[in-house]
Amino acid sequence: MSSEGTVYDLGYTPYEGPRLGRSGAIRAIFVDSIRRSLGLRRKPWAKVLPWALVGAAIAPAAFFVTFTFMVSGFSVEDAGAFGSPDQFFDYIGTLEMLFVALITPTLLVPDRQHGVLSIYASRPVYSSDYLLARAGAVLLLATLFMLIPHAVLFFGISALNVGGLWAGLKFNADQIPEILITTVAYVVGYGAPAFLVSLYAKRVAIGTGVYVAVMFMTGALADAIPLASGLLAFKVLAPMSLFFHPMTVRDWLFDLEGSGMPLARVDLPQWVAAISIVVVAVVSAGLALKRYRSEI
Amino acid sequence: MIEPTAASGIEANGQGSVDARLDPAFVAAPTVEVEAVSKWFGTKVAVSDVSCSFGPGITGVLGPNGAGKTTLLRMITGLLKTSEGSVSVFGMNPMTENSVYARIGLVPEDDAAYGFLTARQFVRYAAELSRCDASKTSVEHALGKVNLMPAADRRIAEYSKGMRQRAKVAAALVNDPELLLLDEPLNGADPTQRGVLISLFHELADAGRTIIVSSHVLAEVERMTNRVIAILDGKLAAAGEIRAIRQAMSHIPHRVRIEVDRPRELAKALMDIPAVVAVHVRKDGLEVETEDLSELGSRLPKTALGASVRVTRFEPVDASLESVFRHLLKIRQ
Numbered sequence: 001m002s003s004e005g006t007v008y009d010l011g012y013t014p015y016e017g018p019r020l021g022r023s024g025a026i027r028a029i030f031v032d033s034i035r036r037s038l039g040l041r042r043k044p045w046a047k048v049l050p051w052a053l054v055g056a057a058i059a060p061a062a063f064f065v066t067f068t069f070m071v072s073g074f075s076v077e078d079a080g081a082f083g084s085p086d087q088f089f090d091y092i093g094t095l096e097m098l099f100v101a102l103i104t105p106t107l108l109v110p111d112r113q114h115g116v117l118s119i120y121a122s123r124p125v126y127s128s129d130y131l132l133a134r135a136g137a138v139l140l141l142a143t144l145f146m147l148i149p150h151a152v153l154f155f156g157i158s159a160l161n162v163g164g165l166w167a168g169l170k171f172n173a174d175q176i177p178e179i180l181i182t183t184v185a186y187v188v189g190y191g192a193p194a195f196l197v198s199l200y201a202k203r204v205a206i207g208t209g210v211y212v213a214v215m216f217m218t219g220a221l222a223d224a225i226p227l228a229s230g231l232l233a234f235k236v237l238a239p240m241s242l243f244f245h246p247m248t249v250r251d252w253l254f255d256l257e258g259s260g261m262p263l264a265r266v267d268l269p270q271w272v273a274a275i276s277i278v279v280v281a282v283v284s285a286g287l288a289l290k291r292y293r294s295e296i
Numbered sequence: 297m298i299e300p301t302a303a304s305g306i307e308a309n310g311q312g313s314v315d316a317r318l319d320p321a322f323v324a325a326p327t328v329e330v331e332a333v334s335k336w337f338g339t340k341v342a343v344s345d346v347s348c349s350f351g352p353g354i355t356g357v358l359g360p361n362g363a364g365k366t367t368l369l370r371m372i373t374g375l376l377k378t379s380e381g382s383v384s385v386f387g388m389n390p391m392t393e394n395s396v397y398a399r400i401g402l403v404p405e406d407d408a409a410y411g412f413l414t415a416r417q418f419v420r421y422a423a424e425l426s427r428c429d430a431s432k433t434s435v436e437h438a439l440g441k442v443n444l445m446p447a448a449d450r451r452i453a454e455y456s457k458g459m460r461q462r463a464k465v466a467a468a469l470v471n472d473p474e475l476l477l478l479d480e481p482l483n484g485a486d487p488t489q490r491g492v493l494i495s496l497f498h499e500l501a502d503a504g505r506t507i508i509v510s511s512h513v514l515a516e517v518e519r520m521t522n523r524v525i526a527i528l529d530g531k532l533a534a535a536g537e538i539r540a541i542r543q544a545m546s547h548i549p550h551r552v553r554i555e556v557d558r559p560r561e562l563a564k565a566l567m568d569i570p571a572v573v574a575v576h577v578r579k580d581g582l583e584v585e586t587e588d589l590s591e592l593g594s595r596l597p598k599t600a601l602g603a604s605v606r607v608t609r610f611e612p613v614d615a616s617l618e619s620v621f622r623h624l625l626k627i628r629q
Contacts, residue, residue: 020427028424042412115406119467121375122402123425124394294377 026129029120033137037103053099054145057092061149064088065156076160076168085150085179086254089186092149093246097190097215099145100138104194105207107134112295113202120296127292135195135288142187150179178253185249185277190215192281193242199284199291219243219262238262239276248273320536321525323351327475327506328372333381335367335530342367344530345381350508354501356517357510358621359527365510366405368527369479372508373402385475398427401473403464405480405510411453415444415463418452419470426471438470443492457484465493469500476500478509482516494519518617526624533624542620549573549585552592555609556581556600565603569595583613 039046068076111117120130154172161168194211201207218240241262251258252270263272326349335343343364359365370376371383374390374397383389388396409418419438423430439448442462447455452463461484468476478497482490497520501507511517517524518538526534526541534541542550556562559582563575571588586592589612600607613619 020424020429022427024427025425028421028430032421036412041417046412114408115404116408116410118375118402118404118406118408119422120425122373122397122400122404123422123471124397124427125425126394 022124022126022129025123025125026133029125029130029133030137033107033134034141036106037137037141049102050099053095053102054148057095057099057145057149058152060091061088061152061156064153065160068157069160072160074160075162076157085153085175086182086250086256088150088153089146089182089247089250092146093186096142096146096186097243098212100142100187100190100194101208101211101215103141104138104191105198105201105204105211107137108195108198109201109204109207113204117295125296127296128289130296131285131288131292135191135285138191138195139187142191143183146183146186147179150183154179178250182246182250182253185253185274186246188281189242189246189249189273189277192277192284195288196280196284199288215243235266235268238266238268239272242276242280245273245277249277320540321348321532323349325351327351327386328508329384330368330372331382331384333368333371333378333383335364335371335376335379342530343371343527346527346530346532347381348525348532348535350506352501352504352506353523354497354507354509354521356521356524357508357527358512358514358517358524358617359510359533360512360625363512363527364530365512365527366479367530369477369508369510373400373477398471399474401468401471401476403461403468403476403478403481405483407460409452409460409464409467412451414449414451415439415455415459415466416448418463419466422467423470428471430470434470438466441469441496442466443489458486458489461485462489462493465496473505475506476508478507480511480513481509482511482513490516514617514621524617526621528624534620538617538620542614542623543589545620545623548623548626549587550589550592550612551614552584552586552589553578553609553611553613554582554584554596554607557606557608558603561603562600562605562607565599565605566596569599581609 035041038050039048111120154175155165155169158168158172159165161171163171193214197211197214198207201210219242221237221241244261244263248258248261248263248270250256251261252273258264258270261270261273263270328350330346330348333343333346334341346364346368357365357368367376371378372385372390374383374385377391383391385396386399390396390400410421413421416435416439419435420430423434423438428434436445436448439445442465444459444462444466447459452460455463461481465478465481468478476497481497482493485493494516497507497509501521509517509520522537522539524535524538524541525532534544536544554562559577563577563582566572566575566582566584569586569592571586571591572584573587574585576583576585584592593610596607596610614623
């Protein structure tokens with residue numbers, strides 16, 4: 001054993017590592033957003049709702065594939081209604097809205113509620129960086145929320161094709177652009193209003209509740225438009241039926257008549273739904289920047 | 297004796313009539329410059345025409361609750377826009393030049409920390425937001441500096457207030473800031489941890505960092521620094537070294553405690569000194585009020601000798617920061 005002693009210098013050592021760019025900070029907020037949305041690194045109860053919704057979205061796709069296999073085995077020529085992606089949007093559309101209602105306020109409201117914005121405001125982070133990262137996380141998760149069940153359905157049904165997987169993929173491939181664009185319509189159509197509500201909500205639960213209420217109420221209001229009505233007021237109301245717009249875009253893309261949709265009831269073309277989605281998204285982005293410019 | 301304007305800055309600030317180089321509200325090599333800054337919220341004036349500067353070392357920003365300390369700090373960090381005047385940090389405007397934040401560390405007064413993260417995750421996140429390489433070493437180093445390593449993997453929500461405060465300090469330090477702004481940094485910390493944090497701040501100041509500490513706990517500030525900026529009702533009430541500020545209050549008599557074997561004899565003799573205003577005989581000696589502390593100090597030995605008494609202690613009792621601040625509050629009233 002050495003008899004010599006050493007006193008180590010515990011003095012302050014400055015950070016001498018590399019200084020990363022702006023993208024590093026945006027990536028950090030983005031990763032934090034993903035983790036927070038899915039309850040990762042958090043207590044079990046924080047994971048329950050988001051993962052339950054993810055499970056609920058994937059389960060029908062898995063069920064359809066399993067059911068089709070049980071009925072037809074590997075001899076599917078046309079999967080019919082079970083294999084129709086346009087109809088599948090009906091199953092997961094509402095779940096998508098609930099998922100967005102859950103994660104968007106979680107990302108925006110607590111930072112304001114608990115005064116945590118100073119974490120960002122006192123660092124080289126712009127308000128646009130913060131919003132971009134938060135919105136990016138919502139868009140990515142909401143997109144995956146829709147696309148993963150579709151992928152399960154698409155690959156599952158294709159694998160059961162009588163000609164094998166490759167033949168099945170080729171047979172169904174022409175639907176891919178419509179699936180992707182309709183997914184974007186759902187993600188932006190439901191995500192932008194959620195972002196807008198979350199900009200002003202004071203509690204996560206209030207944000208979620210208000211958003212769901214607004215979506216259902218605008219939908220119900222437009223749904224209540226009498227079929228025969230030609231009044232101008234109804235023509236104004238129909239483009240505000242936020243809940244139905246993604247479905248209308250889907251009908252437009254998949255060449256479906258969509259006669260039950262509010263826009264069709266007042267003889268407005270289906271592409272008006274796409275315009276409405278874009279307008280709400282642009283307004284949300286503008287208000288978000290205005291709201292956070294003074295905060296970060 | 298230091299001239300009132302030069303020592304306290306009371307006359308100079310807000311008037312713009314005294315050369316800034318003579319005004320103790322300013323430092324020779326400033327990293328932060330505050331020029332004629334005002335901030336109002338509706339009809340409430342939070343900060344009124346404050347000019348001062350901060351350089352390497354620790355400066356205490358003092359004031360009672362609601363005086364405008366936090367508002368001033370928030371304007372320095374660019375979290376709040378000035379209503380009038382300008383703030384410059386490292387020669388840049390923090391409101392418009394975002395890159396300045398890579399050189400700033402802020403410990404805000406409020407509980408600005410994610411409770412669901414562990415301290416390690418929180419400090420790592422702070423490093424990433426500051427565009428630093430959030431390596432294990434730098435994160436652990438920052439946590440080690442505030443003695444949080446043993447609890448680094450516990451969630452911040454489970455922390456005591458003092459531990460949360462230390463986690464915020466670690467997050468502010470992880471990017472090696474040149475300017476550190478601390479808003480009530482010792483809130484909730486126990487005496488041992490206060491000592492640790494104060495030593496750390498001294499260490500950083502010795503390494504050339506500019507540290508601005510806002511607090512209403514005067515004893516804490518006094519342990520950290522001798523240079524203070526005092527704010528009352530949003531206005532700069534005094535600036536400079538604590539003793540110099542006290543000296544500048546020449547119209548308020550200084551109080552001195554003198555321990556002496558025969559108090560009454562010395563009390564009688566002291567009344568012949570013109571600078572002595574009043575003498576109170578106490579159980580263990582005298583308490584003397586004087587207009588000129590240095591005159592009393594220089595004449596006391598001879599007076600004591602003449603009165604054949606033995607003085608064992610001579611101690612100004614109102615030169616502490618707390619006394620100085622109390623006097624400032626009286627001046628305001």
